[in-house]
Amino acid sequence: MDHQFPKTVTRQELLFEDSDAKFRKLLYEITALADRVETMRATFARHFGITRPQYNILFYIAQHQRDVGLTTGQVATALRVSSPHVVQEVNQLVRVNLIEKSPNPDDGRSVLLRVSERGFVMIDDLAPTLRDVNDRLFQSLSKSEFDQLCTLVATILEDAEGVISKLPVD
DSSP states (O other): OOOOOOSSSSGGGGGTBOOHHHHHHHHHHHHHHHHHHHHHHHHHHHHHHOOHHHHHHHHHHHHOOTOOOOOHHHHHHHHTHHHHHHHHHHHHHHHTSSSSEEEEEETTEEEEEEEEEHHHHHHHHHHHHHHHHHHHHHHHHHHHHHHHHHHHHHHHHHHHHHHHHHHHHO
């Protein structure tokens, strides 16, 4: 049976010589890259004895907590996950003494999350490996290419959020 695969895009900006093959290749490569990054993060998470989602939450809090801490809602919004998911994962991180909770003085209904001293010791221990991996992962990009990549990924991610919100329900 001779069947020609249908085009998956119609925008001329996404077609090359009237073919969407380059577009489809890009999607496969983005997926493969995301899988490689997730594999690296899962490896780093094992260093802490936690899961990859817990690793993401731990590092986001460590990077953004400042002196005050973060609410679960702030973490959920930034990581584009649900607040109940963050609550569940944070509870595990509290049990292994990587995150500490304290009452939120501005909102008695919420708590503030901060990385524990143990958590920071472990992050500091892993930092040389993270620097090496990240430097090598992005070694082929110039500063302007990196800046452009950051902008493009953020823009496409926003587009993706809009698309997901309009997907037909099963």
